[in-house]
Amino acid sequence: MAIETSKLTIRLPVEDVNFVKRYAKANGLSVTEVIDRYLRRMRLLDNEAPPAALDEITGLLPADMDAEAEMRERQSTKHGQ
Template sequence: MATDTSNLTIRLPTEDIALAKQYAKTNGSSVTEVTDRYLRRIRLLDREVPRPVLDEITGLLPPGVDVEAEIEERRQGKHGQ
């Protein structure tokens, strides 16, 4: 099944356009294909559900958690110090 397409004109710095064209040429594709792959990758990444560990790393801890105490507790548990 064919995908509906349309044209898009974007304005980028000249050096970025040159980079995109060179990258596409080096990889045997077109700027359109490079852009399409990049946007598909973004779409896939947006669908992924963050893991709990990622929540902790990115600061999505529950309110009232003593971060420094948690870090020290995990460090001691991991390294036995």
């Protein structure tokens, strides 16, 4: 069964584009395959890890932020505890 696909145009810094192209070539992959594998891994982590952990891994949280403490604070606020 074929997976439905869609074309996406993104803008990235030139250094990131060059990196992903080199990485893909060195590993015998296409750029699409590299991105697809990364997104699949993120989906797995999203299902397994607390949301703050995924944000920390993907760089959405500052490196100096205590993700666990922030998550506990948000849960406490959300659930009124």
